[in-house]
Amino acid sequence: MEFISAFDVIGPNMIGPSSSHTAGAAAMALLARKLFGDKTPAKVSFTLYGSFAKTYKGHGTDKALLGGMLGFRPDDMRIRDSFRIAEEEGLDFRFIEDDETETPHSNTADILMIDEDGYTLSVRGVSVGGGKIKLTRFNNIDVDFTGEYSALIVRQNDRPGVAAHITSCLAEANVNIAFMNLFREDKGTTAYTVVESDEKIPADVLDKIRDQENIMEVKLVQV
């Protein structure tokens, strides 16, 4: 059983009103932003499903998602004013309500981020309760990623030896792997490796991993 800390009971410290609809929303957008390269995109759209689509206004889910996208943590008072701040920063944002598409979890949002030079990333976030979240989709790939650990996300060609290359680079840097998952679009095309670790992953591992012909992109998210 997972350890329940005193601060899981007396906590999280959060902007109200709802841990799932507000704190979770901010946390998923913040994680999406980290995956985008820890910068505010030029354009973002949020598609809201299930209970998010129906009740987002009363729970400030929209303000929280936008706040997370601006880099605000779930306990950041600026979430209340995130619409104004986003406009000041020139972030082009919109919200799409989709209360028809069925998603496996009620509190779900798709987040599509676009850069000035066209770089695009889409993720699906799910708020699973108590402010905890996970990402279940990364571009078109199904993943399962909580952001509670330091994580390395590698986009690669689906060829033999790539996973071995990644693990040997990590072993050299003395990184202890907590979880490692491989996801792919189709056999022989693009695959993603998600590696999670209890400790910080040193940034110089990234260059070593990149130094292989089948590696297309490496991203690092630190706790």
Add this chain to the structure above:
Amino acid sequence: MDFKNGKELLALCHENDMRISDIMLRREITESEVSQEDVVSRMQVSLDIMKKAAVSSIEEPRKSMGGLIGGEAKKAYESACRICGPVLSDAIAYAMSVLEVNATMGLIVAAPTAGSSGVIPGVLMALSKHEHISDDELIKGLFNASAVGYLFMRNASVAGAEGGCQAEVGAASAMAASAITEMLGGTPDMCLNSASFAISNILGMVCDPIAGLVEAPCQSRNAIGVSNAFTSAQLSMAGIKHHVPFDEMVDCMMEVGRSLPRELRETALGGCACTPTGCDLSCKIFG
């Protein structure tokens, strides 16, 4: 120094001649490998957020996101009627203030949830004001409360969607009752005894938020949570024993939660939310 239920917690208290808060603090230090100084200073941050939220809506009321609440804490605090006496009257107003802060997108500590976030601050701030309890003791109160809340999370649930309001305000008032009992000098056994009273007093309370929002009846339920905590602590401090041990009450709360229909577990499809007025309000808010 870990424990899985109330019985083990009490055994640790007896063996080591320690209070519940001491055991919980030790557990936090050993299990999460963080220094005592860091753990305590982190709890001080939580306490500071609670203190601020307990008064900010009394000083500066705002309308909630859904518009169902706003200004009630100030009214309660300034009311000429003090029939509940100074401690409880103030605790009620403080608890309601926290719910207003929460509903206006302010900063709160979920304790154990956002919907029940007023109970513990309400109790602590009233004790601080009227019984002159120091921050150090209030922080111990928070560790005591978190031990009780942890057992609800581990062995039952604190989610309204799973257990109804008894799992949220019920758990919060059991946590608060135990903390009050320790802060007033009660033994560890008396603490869990007070928690048994608190949970049994509002066993079966449903979660039925109007328009699905954490506003009404959540705010006044936090006020009743505060009253429940003080009443339960008072009974326990008087030496009155609850017939059912704490661990059995935790299981019992979960059993009752499971037998509540879905309509009465945070779905806004029953209870207050489904009264003709509740439905009208929901239509006005969401169009």
